[in-house]
Amino acid sequence: MTCVIRVVLPHHLRNLAGVSHEVRLAVDDDAGPATQAAVMDALETAYPPLRGTIRDPATMRRRPFIRFYAGGDDLSHDPPEAPLPDPVLAGAEPFCVVGAMAGG
């Protein structure tokens, strides 16, 4: 089975992916609820230009100036294998990839 996860990307990554609004990703949940890592895998598969832009390709860890928000919570420091919140799994809330406020 799959669930559909809504993902909101920041301006630069929407341009790079060639999308104008949020994207919807089918994520396999046979082995359990979808995780951050599964969403990132699905996102990079659907939009190859995003590979390396959210996760460092050498470590596969979130880049320092990227944040993950959903439902008013900061999920940035959750383990990549942690299940996503129920409203995200249900499609009621998007999973937001955010460029941190920094720099000029």
Added chain:
Amino acid sequence: MTGVRVLVGTAKGGFIIESDGKRSDWKVEGPLFGGWEVYHMAGSPADPSRLYASQSTGWFGQVIQRSDDGGRSWAPVGNQFLYDGDTGTHLWYDGTPRPWQFARVWHLEPSADDPDSVYAGVEDAALFQTTDGGANWSELPGLRTHRSGPSWQPGAGGMAVHTILIDPARPEQMHVAISAAGVFRSDDSGATWRPANKGLRSGGIPDEDAEVGHCVHRIARHPARPDVLFMQKHWDVMRSDDGGDSWYEISGDLPTDFGFPIAVHAHEPDTVYVVPITSDSEHYPPDARLRVYRSRTGGGEWEPLTAGLPQQNCYVNVLRDAMAVDGLDPCGVYFGTTGGQVYASADAGDTWQPIVRDLPRVLSVEVQARP
């Protein structure tokens, strides 16, 4: 393509500026990849319609863009720059060992005869290569794993391979320059490397004539005379007549020999250009006058070129990759400033005009030309 295409990388995007062979009227297009740092854009000598661009930010990392139609359309290609094997360590600013960590591509050097083959000089210092048009990049690890690598330290702007020279007649012979390690030479297509810094003296390091550790800002040469190399070092303008085996100073009568770029005239191997700035702690022109200096004698004797350049209240710098020459006759010379101006001379530097003003900080300038 007819005429001239100037590829300008800036801190907030790329720009393409075109003119016919007269090089008097210019059309500016951009920004490409707006909001991203474009450290370098380069065209293939074998196919002028094939362009590559290095696009990066501190937020989203490295992207490589490729155009097959002279810059009208672009598509991202591969951006995986993974060091080969054990990354090892180099020295950090505080003198502690620090693992090599990829940050960005500083310089792209397309092959002379294959549009799909490109070298990339990266930070932390290493050399990568693609042979499939940018889809896949692999490291040539012999440079990073040189026995001196653990002693390399970054300069103020990072530790990067910023210059790649390939002898067009003997492509197996390559030179790279690294801030702040110095020049390295390979005679086997990048498999193995040896330092090429004999004769350099740098006051800012404990052993002034050390084998490595020099802050070389840029090296350049005329393709028809590959054994003669010119260098703008942190301080000192230098020359080698033996392919980098030894260097001697040619600063001569320059008002200051600190600067970043150096370029060689397209048709006169002994005509060299530099842009002196005041000092290592004052990165702007002496007396607030922007002057390119030209030597027609291979160094030592220099003349200021000022016509069309601001001669008062000018406090810009010209970065190491921001000067280029075209192959037309007379030779065109181009440079971009940290103030966002790009200046061009269609008469080998005698007179200049700004071909664009008020761009973001200019990081690089390259030129493609066809008579």
